[in-house]
Amino acid sequence: MVDNASRRGAADLAMPLMVMAFLVIGGFMYWLMGQASEYRELQVLTEDSIASAEEAVTATTVAVVDLQTDPTPFEEQTIRVAGLAILSPFGEQGFWLELPNQNPFLVSMSEEVLAEGLVLSQGLGATPTGVLHAMNDSARAAWAAAGTISEGDQLAAEFATHFLEATQVVVASGDGGGNAPGAGN
Known part of the structure; x- marks a missing residue:
């Protein structure tokens, strides 16, 4: 039979690595949400300024x-x-x-x-x-x-x-x- 003693260390790290991966993904998603809200605010401001410029010059x-x-x-x-x-x-x-x-x-x-x-x-x-x-x-x-x-x-x-x-x-x-x-x- 094959001795699996060398793989025991990897099995002990599986749970902490999985939790850390979920935390990193969660943090990344939170950061993306913040970036998207800033972009959305900028886009609304840009659309408002374009609309006011178009109203000013409707030729x-x-x-x-x-x-x-x-x-x-x-x-x-x-x-x-x-x-x-x-x-x-x-x-x-x-x-x-x-x-x-x-x-x-x-x-x-x-x-x-x-x-x-x-x-x-x-x-x-x-x-x-x-x-x-x-x-x-x-x-x-x-x-x-x-x-x-x-x-x-x-x-x-x-x-x-x-x-x-x-x-x-x-x-x-x-x-x-x-x-x-x-x-x-």
Whole structure:
């Protein structure tokens, strides 16, 4: 018969090792529960901040074709126009975007955007977000009274039927999505 005397020590440690394994697993599960609650609190805070940011800026992204065809349905709505190149400045007040049909579209910057001191040069891509308004004499007169547009800009603004009062402008480097003159040639 085989002598099992060498295995007696292992049998005596089985119960303490099993209890210690359960305690380690229990401690690990408790630690995971604490980590999960911290993560859950962080996730709730993040979701709340995202929801409040989305409520603050609920802009409809408008297709450029809709804007160049007839912007009237979007009057007095907060819209976003993406993928257009800056055609030229509009005094210190704003800039003209170049639509795909080569027509300009006026963007007037709000005081907050003007305070940011954006560098806007011809050919850069811009994504303005703001309220679309029908052009009127009082808007042109207010810009002229503020000294942000010249007399020549006033005359140019008379040809605009609508303008976007931008509350946010994101300027991208490059050629503005290929709408700049000579792009893609």
